[in-house]
Amino acid sequence: MRDGQAEEVLRFVEYWKGITGAYPAEVVFDAHMTTHRVLAELEKRGITILKLRERQPKEVARLQTLPESAWTKVRVEIEGRKDPTPRVVDERVEVRDFPGTIRQIAAMDLGKERPMLLLTNDTRRKPGTLLTRYARRTLIENGLGAQVEFFHMDALSSSVRIKVDLDVVLDVIGRACYRWLGSQLKGYEQAKARRVRDALLDRPGWVELTETEVVLKVPRFSRGPVLLESSVARDPTPIPWLGGRALRVGATRRKKPKGW
Numbered sequence: 001m002r003d004g005q006a007e008e009v010l011r012f013v014e015y016w017k018g019i020t021g022a023y024p025a026e027v028v029f030d031a032h033m034t035t036h037r038v039l040a041e042l043e044k045r046g047i048t049i050l051k052l053r054e055r056q057p058k059e060v061a062r063l064q065t066l067p068e069s070a071w072t073k074v075r076v077e078i079e080g081r082k083d084p085t086p087r088v089v090d091e092r093v094e095v096r097d098f099p100g101t102i103r104q105i106a107a108m109d110l111g112k113e114r115p116m117l118l119l120t121n122d123t124r125r126k127p128g129t130l131l132t133r134y135a136r137r138t139l140i141e142n143g144l145g146a147q148v149e150f151f152h153m154d155a156l157s158s159s160v161r162i163k164v165d166l167d168v169v170l171d172v173i174g175r176a177c178y179r180w181l182g183s184q185l186k187g188y189e190q191a192k193a194r195r196v197r198d199a200l201l202d203r204p205g206w207v208e209l210t211e212t213e214v215v216l217k218v219p220r221f222s223r224g225p226v227l228l229e230s231s232v233a234r235d236p237t238p239i240p241w242l243g244g245r246a247l248r249v250g251a252t253r254r255k256k257p258k259g260w
Contacts, residue, residue: 005034006034006035008034009029009033009038010038012027013027013042026050027047028050028133029050030052031051031054032054033051034051037097039051039098039102039119040098040099048121048122050118050119050120050122050130050133051120053095055115055116059093063115071088071089072088072089073086074126074127076135086109086110088105088106088108088131089105089106089115090127091103091106102119102120103120103122104117104118105127105130105131118131118134178193179192179193181196182196186230188226200223200226203221204218211245212245212246214242214248216248217251227249228249228250232249233250
């Protein structure tokens with residue numbers, strides 16, 4: 001854990017309160033994001049916590065000695081999941097630097113030999129609901145990972161944290177733009193950003209700027225009709241920050257514009 005990382009969660013919830021007027025209702029994060037001491041601070045603020053706990057050998061050994069009758073099957077409501085009915089033990093445990101006890105949900109049959117451990121101060125929702133909530137957080141994280149891979153962000157681009165944060169935000173926006181474009185193209189509605197780029201956009205072209213239009217001209221290619229028959233090409237979109245000019249996509253037989 002980097003210096004100051006454990007406190008980032010507290011800084012985030014204070015920032016959230018500053019712009020919305022209230023603390024976030026819930027925070028969800030992995031095992032290495034913060035400490036149990038910070039969990040106690042979040043609870044004092046009335047925030048619901050859902051945190052993955054490290055699989056400490058002593059705790060894993062204790063759980064493995066529990067009788068089969070201690071485990072109950074629940075359902076995780078994630079479409080397409082290979083293991084939707086894990087076994088769980090729902091109990092209260094003591095953890096270091098957290099006053100009193102905290103609810104722990106241990107789950108088996110999730111594709112790992114050792115149990116998954118979740119810590120939470122939520123006493124209302126059932127174990128299956130909480131496991132589903134955490135699984136959705138993981139899907140978001142995996143989606144960000146795919147974006148980072150697509151935009152060649154495997155390494156931090158800067159030691160300045162705000163620059164790294166900005167890069168990630170721009171990557172998310174970039175992927176969203178690719179996905180929106182795919183949603184407008186027949187046969188690419190569910191395509192990933194990389195496929196949209198490789199199949200339709202990774203090719204030469206040029207832009208012509210007129211008094212009323214911004215025309216993107218692309219030499220003819222095999223998948224060109226998919227692009228040209230879409231709403232992107234049929235319904236020119238005015239761009240406010242370009243003087244209201246409409247964006248239009250068109251094909252040309254020429255490899256280069258005249259006078260290039």
